Amino acid sequence: MSIRTAGRGLSPPGLLFAMLGAAALALPFMTLSPNRIVSGQGVAAWAVAAPGIALPGLAAVLAGLVLGLAAAYPKLRLAGALAGLAGLLWLLSQGAAALLDGAGEYARVSPAAGFWCLGLVLMLQVADAMATLRPGPGLRALLLAAFLAVLAAILWSGLLSDLSVMVEYASRARAFRDATLRHLGLAFGSLAAAGVIGFPLGILCHRQATLRGATLPVLSFLQTIPSLAMFGLMIPILGWVGATFPAARAVGIAGIGFAPAFLALVLYSLLPVVANTVAGLASTPPAALEAARGMGMTAGQRLWQVELPLGLPVILAGLRIVLVQNVGLAVIAGLIGGGGYGTFVFQGLNQTATDLILLGALPTVLLALVAAIVMDILVELARRTPETTP
Amino acid sequence: MIEIDAITKCYDGQPAVDAVSMTVESGTITAIVGTSGSGKTTLLRMINRLVEPSSGEVRINGQSTREEKPHLLRRRIGYAIQGHGLFPHQTVARNIGTVPRLLGWSKDKVRERVDELLRLFSMEPEEFRDRYPAELSGGQQQRVGVARALASRPDLLLMDEPFGALDPIIRTRAQEDLRQIQQKLGSTIMLVTHDMEEAIRLGDRVAVMDGGKLVQYGTPAEIIAEPASDFVAHMVGDVERPLRLLSLLPLGDLVEEGEAEGEPLPAEASLREALSACLWNGKQAVPVERDGKVVGRVTLDAIRARAGHHG
Numbered sequence: 037m038s039i040r041t042a043g044r045g046l047s048p049p050g051l052l053f054a055m056l057g058a059a060a061l062a063l064p065f066m067t068l069s070p071n072r073i074v075s076g077q078g079v080a081a082w083a084v085a086a087p088g089i090a091l092p093g094l095a096a097v098l099a100g101l102v103l104g105l106a107a108a109y110p111k112l113r114l115a116g117a118l119a120g121l122a123g124l125l126w127l128l129s130q131g132a133a134a135l136l137d138g139a140g141e142y143a144r145v146s147p148a149a150g151f152w153c154l155g156l157v158l159m160l161q162v163a164d165a166m167a168t169l170r171p172g173p174g175l176r177a178l179l180l181a182a183f184l185a186v187l188a189a190i191l192w193s194g195l196l197s198d199l200s201v202m203v204e205y206a207s208r209a210r211a212f213r214d215a216t217l218r219h220l221g222l223a224f225g226s227l228a229a230a231g232v233i234g235f236p237l238g239i240l241c242h243r244q245a246t247l248r249g250a251t252l253p254v255l256s257f258l259q260t261i262p263s264l265a266m267f268g269l270m271i272p273i274l275g276w277v278g279a280t281f282p283a284a285r286a287v288g289i290a291g292i293g294f295a296p297a298f299l300a301l302v303l304y305s306l307l308p309v310v311a312n313t314v315a316g317l318a319s320t321p322p323a324a325l326e327a328a329r330g331m332g333m334t335a336g337q338r339l340w341q342v343e344l345p346l347g348l349p350v351i352l353a354g355l356r357i358v359l360v361q362n363v364g365l366a367v368i369a370g371l372i373g374g375g376g377y378g379t380f381v382f383q384g385l386n387q388t389a390t391d392l393i394l395l396g397a398l399p400t401v402l403l404a405l406v407a408a409i410v411m412d413i414l415v416e417l418a419r420r421t422p423e424t425t426p
Numbered sequence: 427m428i429e430i431d432a433i434t435k436c437y438d439g440q441p442a443v444d445a446v447s448m449t450v451e452s453g454t455i456t457a458i459v460g461t462s463g464s465g466k467t468t469l470l471r472m473i474n475r476l477v478e479p480s481s482g483e484v485r486i487n488g489q490s491t492r493e494e495k496p497h498l499l500r501r502r503i504g505y506a507i508q509g510h511g512l513f514p515h516q517t518v519a520r521n522i523g524t525v526p527r528l529l530g531w532s533k534d535k536v537r538e539r540v541d542e543l544l545r546l547f548s549m550e551p552e553e554f555r556d557r558y559p560a561e562l563s564g565g566q567q568q569r570v571g572v573a574r575a576l577a578s579r580p581d582l583l584l585m586d587e588p589f590g591a592l593d594p595i596i597r598t599r600a601q602e603d604l605r606q607i608q609q610k611l612g613s614t615i616m617l618v619t620h621d622m623e624e625a626i627r628l629g630d631r632v633a634v635m636d637g638g639k640l641v642q643y644g645t646p647a648e649i650i651a652e653p654a655s656d657f658v659a660h661m662v663g664d665v666e667r668p669l670r671l672l673s674l675l676p677l678g679d680l681v682e683e684g685e686a687e688g689e690p691l692p693a694e695a696s697l698r699e700a701l702s703a704c705l706w707n708g709k710q711a712v713p714v715e716r717d718g719k720v721v722g723r724v725t726l727d728a729i730r731a732r733a734g735h736h737g
């Protein structure tokens with residue numbers, strides 16, 4: 037077999053993943069520390085548990101990486117990645133129990149660099165295989181639902197309850213639930229508010245070039261304010277509003293808390309919503325618009341029947357940007373008492389309790405990921421009608 | 427009847443259409459022809475008020491178009507533009523049904539009309555109804571564009587270079603189709619083209635525009651035989667003028683008593699065909715038949731005399 041055909045049989049990204057994965061195996065896989073605050077000691081992947089327990093997990097991870105090399109078989113690469121992830125989960129859950137055994141009452145185990153790197157590499161392998169397989173929107177939604185169901189089952193089963201981050205969760209289950217609701221409220225609420233303001237504003241900007249010329253630069257400027265500064269700015273402004281107008285105070289507007297965080301997120305959201313609405317409406321083919329006018333459609337009919345449906349994919353793409361961005365930015369609300377997952381992140385930072393930080397960070401990442409995938413599916417569905425041939 | 431009365435449109439003080447007046451009889455095709463930038467599109471768009479005239483007015487059946495809301499006026503006037511302007515996100519059926527829906531027709535009535543139109547343009551409804559414009563060929567898109575303009579049976583149809591994007595063969599067929607459909611429906615059509623050939627073939631009347639002005643308005647024969655200016659003569663094409671003229675004249679007028687050899691031509695055929703037959707067969711005359719009976723002949727000399735009459 038020539039080198040060229042051999043090269044064609046190996047997936048280049050798969051090769052990269054395998055090498056990175058092999059290197060990550062040399063990193064500490066988990067850490068064991070005497071309590072939740074001091075930094076612990078790294079444990080290699082093969083040493084987290086007795087060989088009889090650790091080796092099958094290791095084998096699954098390695099096999100997964102090797103399967104990822106099969107260039108011609110994306111399904112095999114996907115299956116390999118899933119097997120690898122299962123191996124990681126096995127090592128993590130079994131390792132946690134084994135390491136804690138006899139380590140003292142306050143001892144904590146956490147995943148370490150090796151676990152995270154391997155997890156990332158295998159997720160990339162999933163993404164790479166998916167990019168080749170190109171599942172349709174329906175199948176993607178199904179896969180996402182299946183993934184979430186498996187994740188929920190794992191968390192529910194207590195398989196990971198020995199991990200430090202789950203111990204942190206166990207002592208804050210109520211607070212976590214409140215933070216989740218608050219985080220969702222911030223992210224989706226600000227999205228809704230930005231839509232209510234941004235769509236009409238975008239439509240007006242589309243109609244009037246002068247308004248567009250004035251609005252978009254202002255919104256772009258808002259977008260460039262660093263997030264910490266933006267949240268900080270809201271404190272004196274809303275503090276003044278709350279202090280000056282009793283009615284505002286009565287509905288909860290104050291310098292710190294939900295209101296300033298919400299307002300900051302809305303301001304950040306306006307540019308993507310307005311700019312994409314304008315771009316979406318402007319993407320209508322001029323001939324179609326001319327025909328619509330020539331056949332006697334009113335301005336409103338043209339907007340609803342021609343411009344909006346044709347601009348929908350671009351407008352939804354704007355909403356996707358906003359949603360993913362706000363899920364992440366809402367973390368900073370924790371800094372000004374706005375609640376959400378940021379609360380745990382900043383508490384954790386104060387207490388140097390890494391696992392408390394994770395308790396805030398991991399669900400944020402998951403939420404952003406799910407939001408991105410769901411919005412992508414919606415954008416694709418909106419794009420379903422064939423494009424015009426040029 | 428459409429009366430265009432001293433209509434003018436100025437952009438930045440420059441007239442794009444300059445005091446054009448013309449009267450269009452109902453049930454005829456008027457072809458507006460001219461070079462690029464001569465104001466054809468602007469003139470057409472002032473009729474359905476897509477462009478508001480700077481001065482002058484248009485009357486349809488005696489009623490000024492200014493007395494009606496523009497969007498209501500446009501719903502009674504069919505409009506087909508160059509590049510079809512179909513809605514890419516709607517099926518063929520929805521596209522064609524646009525104006526009937528705007529006029530509040532019932533669903534069944536719209537569907538019936540859509541199928542009828544598709545058949546009229548020889549597109550099988552079952553096959554094409556649910557397609558999107560991107561799934562049609564250029565010629566089919568154009569036909570759907572014209573079908574859409576006809577959907578509500580408008581008395582007046584405005585068409586801006588409707589066949590611009592078609593190749594010569596399909597173009598000729600589309601022109602014939604349009605002629606037939608117009609005769610069947612008796613509608614009034616105003617059609618913009620920059621192709622004099624098309625104007626002569628399709629138009630009952632031809633309006634020649636130059637620099638915003640209407641330089642000649644008459645029947646195709648008049649335009650060819652008596653061009654009002656060098657510009658019009660140039661548009662018609664000096665070299666081919668006799669042939670163009672002959673192609674407009676039926677054989678019947680020149681039939682004389684006598685014998686001739688060869689395949690007889692029907693009396694409705696044009697003199698151009700007779701000339702062609704003579705030259706091809708190397709004969710001095712061709713026999714002419716009417717209703718399958720030979721009624722006489724047309725001689726080469728007579729044809730030559732007719733062609734030279736105006737030349």
Ligand SMILES: Nc1ncnc2c1ncn2[C@@H]1O[C@H](COP(=O)(O)OP(=O)(O)OP(=O)(O)O)[C@@H](O)[C@H]1O
Nearest residue numbers: 437441442460461462463464465466467468469620
């Ligand atoms: N909206 C407008 N603003 C300014 N000038 C215009 C506008 N529309 C048309 N014009 C000008 O008016 C003149 C006539 O334009 P029009 O579109 O009627 O020409 P046309 O005969 O249809 O040409 P073509 O064969 O290229 O389509 C041109 O000089 C054009 O530049």
Ligand SMILES: [Mg+2]
Nearest residue numbers: 466467468586
């Ligand atoms: Mg034009």
